[in-house]
Amino acid sequence: MALNKKMHPRNPYKTQPSFKDLAVKNEEFRLHATIDISGKVSIDFKKAETIRALTRALLKEDWNLDVTLPKEYLVPTVPLRLNYILWIEDLVAALKLEDTGSPVYGIDIGTGASCIYPLLASRKNGWNMIGVEKDNTCLNHAQQNVLHNKLESLVKVCKNDGEMIIDTSVMDGAFEPMPTYFHFTMCNPPFFSSEEELEKTHKSRSANSPRPPPNNARTGSANEVVVEGGEVAFVHKMIDDSQQAKDKIRIFTTMLGHKSSVSKVLKYLKEKNISEIASTEFCQGHTTRWGIAWSHVEKLTCESLSADNFVDQKKQKSKPPVRHVLPTSNCAFKTFDSLMEKVKILLKNLDLQFRCVIKDVKSIGYQVTALNNTWSNQRRKRRDEQRMIKKVGQPSEDSSSTKCTNSQTEQITEVPTSHGTNSSTDLTDEPPLKKAKLTESVPLLVFGFIIREEETEGDSNSYVFEMSWLHGSGGKDLIHQVMQYVKNNLK
Numbered sequence: 001m002a003l004n005k006k007m008h009p010r011n012p013y014k015t016q017p018s019f020k021d022l023a024v025k026n027e028e029f030r031l032h033a034t035i036d037i038s039g040k041v042s043i044d045f046k047k048a049e050t051i052r053a054l055t056r057a058l059l060k061e062d063w064n065l066d067v068t069l070p071k072e073y074l075v076p077t078v079p080l081r082l083n084y085i086l087w088i089e090d091l092v093a094a095l096k097l098e099d100t101g102s103p104v105y106g107i108d109i110g111t112g113a114s115c116i117y118p119l120l121a122s123r124k125n126g127w128n129m130i131g132v133e134k135d136n137t138c139l140n141h142a143q144q145n146v147l148h149n150k151l152e153s154l155v156k157v158c159k160n161d162g163e164m165i166i167d168t169s170v171m172d173g174a175f176e177p178m179p180t181y182f183h184f185t186m187c188n189p190p191f192f193s194s195e196e197e198l199e200k201t202h203k204s205r206s207a208n209s210p211r212p213p214p215n216n217a218r219t220g221s222a223n224e225v226v227v228e229g230g231e232v233a234f235v236h237k238m239i240d241d242s243q244q245a246k247d248k249i250r251i252f253t254t255m256l257g258h259k260s261s262v263s264k265v266l267k268y269l270k271e272k273n274i275s276e277i278a279s280t281e282f283c284q285g286h287t288t289r290w291g292i293a294w295s296h297v298e299k300l301t302c303e304s305l306s307a308d309n310f311v312d313q314k315k316q317k318s319k320p321p322v323r324h325v326l327p328t329s330n331c332a333f334k335t336f337d338s339l340m341e342k343v344k345i346l347l348k349n350l351d352l353q354f355r356c357v358i359k360d361v362k363s364i365g366y367q368v369t370a371l372n373n374t375w376s377n378q379r380r381k382r383r384d385e386q387r388m389i390k391k392v393g394q395p396s397e398d399s400s401s402t403k404c405t406n407s408q409t410e411q412i413t414e415v416p417t418s419h420g421t422n423s424s425t426d427l428t429d430e431p432p433l434k435k436a437k438l439t440e441s442v443p444l445l446v447f448g449f450i451i452r453e454e455e456t457e458g459d460s461n462s463y464v465f466e467m468s469w470l471h472g473s474g475g476k477d478l479i480h481q482v483m484q485y486v487k488n489n490l491k
């Protein structure tokens with residue numbers, strides 16, 4: 001799996017998984033792995049069985065999902081599926097749909113035999129998902145996969161046998177209580193218009209094509225990947241259907257398999273007077289896919305949903321993250337858990353909204369939102385505060401600006417934060433996200449913040465901090481300031 005740097009910043013497979021570790025942990029995968037004389041473990045991506053074993057192993061070992069992938073059916077690649085889910089996380093977060101306090105509800109159109117998107121989205125984020133499927137065999141397998149992984153309270157599988165691709169009747173009674181609306185739809189549509197096109201695409205890339213032959217074995221039945229008119233016709237129909245579903249679903253999204261389809265779909269959205277549009281690329285290894293999102297919510301003024309802005313966002317994302325490496329030997333926090341407690345205190349002190357998006361034993365990733373700049377001029381604010389204390393003889397009521405030095409953080413655990421009722425004595429609780437209307441102004445800064453412990457040569461490990469700008473009115477340079485604040489307060 002040649003993975004590249006253009007993956008979503010929070011995609012855990014940005015760093016190629018160790019096949020050696022996977023082979024040690026997972027017996028089924030081990031049977032497909034070979035080890036060379038230098039001890040390097042590799043696999044043959046041209047064999048469908050091997051791809052299947054790899055996907056099953058990653059789902060099992062990284063996501064605790066035991067998924068049956070029937071022969072002759074599409075084998076989903078996990079890094080790509082995550083790239084799509086992570087993008088939806090960004091859309092949901094940037095639109096503040098989550099902030100209404102209700103759980104997230106989504107619909108996966110054409111969920112396939114694996115039911116991969118609902119399983120991953122519910123396991124990873126606790127989202128409530130409906131997987132819709134037309135093909136009976138896929139439907140049965142999808143249902144079994146949900147039951148086998150005990151996710152039936154979060155994932156419902158529904159048959160679609162009507163003409164509509166987006167049919168809101170699947171929402172009726174799926175969840176109790178019924179949500180007022182669903183947050184999003186997602187779809188990996190059949191890409192091809194005929195079996196000939198499918199064959200041609202595959203062959204043209206293997207013989208005299210200037211493009212290199214596909215690295216991976218082809219998987220999937222014609223039923224799954226072929227539809228009349230191909231993906232463009234399928235998505236156009238989905239756009240038409242979305243008009244009728246606009247009161248019940250906030251964002252509609254789809255993946256596209258051909259670059260040439262992107263401009264056609266964007267043009268169609270414009271023709272339908274849909275102005276709230278976003279697009280992105282999903283990059284993983286040698287394969288690129290495209291994502292399109294649209295919304296019918298009127299006056300949905302969120303810059304992350306505008307196509308132009310999204311292009312900028314993409315450019316920003318491809319820039320390397322701001323990084324800080326701190327050897328554990330130079331750090332007061334000797335365990336990863338104690339460091340994380342400290343980081344959370346720092347984020348809370350700055351009044352930043354944050355939610356965990358990836359978690360592992362030695363790594364954690366947050367999406368962080370700043371509505372205001374609370375990190376600049378901390379020293380001056382502290383001096384003013386001290387002067388006030390001396391003058392009045394007691395701390396001022398707004399003590400939030402005094403919460404930033406190491407010496408004070410231990411007391412902070414007893415001090416109510418400016419979230420009002422949220423006294424942060426329990427540091428494991430993340431602050432609740434503030435309620436916001438969809439039309440509320442754009443945040444100053446939204447960034448991904450990954451902290452992990454890395455093995456380094458010698459006696460001590462290092463803590464690595466990475467901040468990746470996502471969007472926000474203040475521009476990307478602000479993350480340097482936030483990183484500086486974190487550095488200053490971790491000494």
Ligand SMILES: C[S@@+](CC[C@H](N)C(=O)[O-])C[C@H]1O[C@@H](n2cnc3c(N)ncnc32)[C@H](O)[C@@H]1O
Pocket residue numbers: 074075076109110111112113114115116117132133134135138160164165188189190191223224225227
């Ligand atoms: C390319 S596969 C995607 C499977 C899975 N979501 C994945 O990403 O691996 C497309 C799926 O959509 C299903 N499908 C095609 N038309 C559909 C429709 N109108 N409604 C629901 N599912 C449909 C196919 O049966 C197939 O399982």
